[in-house]
Amino acid sequence: MTSLPALRTGKPRSEFGHVRPTKELEIPFAIIEGAEEGPCLLVTAGVHGSEFCSIEATVRLMKTKPEEIKGTLIVLPILNVEAFYRRKIYIMPQDGKNLNRMFPGKPDGTTSEQLAHWLVTEVFPKADAYIDCHGGDLNEGLAPFTIFPSGCEKSKALAAAFGIRVAVAAGGSGYSVDASHKLGVPSILPEASGNGLWGEATVTQMTDGVRRVMQHIGMLPGEAPITALDVVTMWVPTALVTGLWYPQKDLGDRVAVGELLGEIKTVFGETLASIHCEKAGFILYRLTSLSVNENEALLGVGTPA
Numbered sequence: 454m455t456s457l458p459a460l461r462t463g464k465p466r467s468e469f470g471h472v473r474p475t476k477e478l479e480i481p482f483a484i485i486e487g488a489e490e491g492p493c494l495l496v497t498a499g500v501h502g503s504e505f506c507s508i509e510a511t512v513r514l515m516k517t518k519p520e521e522i523k524g525t526l527i528v529l530p531i532l533n534v535e536a537f538y539r540r541k542i543y544i545m546p547q548d549g550k551n552l553n554r555m556f557p558g559k560p561d562g563t564t565s566e567q568l569a570h571w572l573v574t575e576v577f578p579k580a581d582a583y584i585d586c587h588g589g590d591l592n593e594g595l596a597p598f599t600i601f602p603s604g605c606e607k608s609k610a611l612a613a614a615f616g617i618r619v620a621v622a623a624g625g626s627g628y629s630v631d632a633s634h635k636l637g638v639p640s641i642l643p644e645a646s647g648n649g650l651w652g653e654a655t656v657t658q659m660t661d662g663v664r665r666v667m668q669h670i671g672m673l674p675g676e677a678p679i680t681a682l683d684v685v686t687m688w689v690p691t692a693l694v695t696g697l698w699y700p701q702k703d704l705g706d707r708v709a710v711g712e713l714l715g716e717i718k719t720v721f722g723e724t725l726a727s728i729h730c731e732k733a734g735f736i737l738y739r740l741t742s743l744s745v746n747e748n749e750a751l752l753g754v755g756t757p758a
């Protein structure tokens with residue numbers, strides 16, 4: 454099966470299985486169709502295979518009962534299955550590329566490009582709204598935030614319903630929710646928990662957020678409380694050299710322009726690079742591993758938009 458099963462059959466059901474976007478990929482899915490017609494919400498996780506909190510949250514969402522909802526819920530809980538089982542960070546092991554930089558993908562490209570293309574052509578167009586769940590990878594600490602495509606008010610409204618106060622307005626392209634937004638499907642990318650941890654509080658934060666979005670779009674009864682968002686943009690300094698990373702700031706710390714954010718040193722203690730703050734704001738996430746490689750992100754600074 455290279456496509457998801459038909460969505461609107463008119464019969465309430467929970468359907469589970471695996472779909473083959475390419476010859477070498479097999480990914481799990483769940484489709485929950487309610488008794489009444491309504492919107493279609495797509496929820497994905499595991500674009501980054503070791504962001505376990507978001508994966509466990511979507512595994513739980515697959516247990517949603519057809520009688521609970523109006524419309525259809527599509528859940529793809531682990532897009533990057535190989536990275537999940539091999540506990541790889543950032544990339545798809547098949548081609549070494551970050552799936553969340555590959556959108557809209559290529560039909561004849563490498564594995565991650567083909568998977569992105571399949572999502573953009575086969576899956577995103579079926580949805581009325583899209584949530585791509587993420588979190589801090591095995592090597593990243595993170596304070597929760599929701600990314601939405603800059604300038605898209607409908608996506609921003611989904612972020613306000615999801616309920617995380619900090620919202621990052623993201624420009625650029627290549628990432629899942631931008632590709633979806635460009636097809637006219639409002640989309641958000643919530644990030645919760647870090648270092649691959651999947652504690653009860655953060656998993657529940659993710660599932661509760663998805664349920665509030667389901668209320669917001671009319672799939673679940675009740676009105677979602679709307680969170681007043683602190684909208685920021687994100688500045689991400691990267692490592693200019695490989696070495697040992699010594700951050701100077703904690704998650705949530707306020708930082709001013711010119712402040713020392715951290716240093717990269719040799720194993721003998723010689724300083725190779727000092728990273729100074731270029732945009733005032735606060736720390737949204739940071740690399741927590743002692744090792745750092747050239748070109749890797751060191752931290753994210755949220756700057757009031």
Ligand SMILES: [Zn+2]
Binds near residue numbers: 500501504587588
């Ligand atoms: Zn991620």
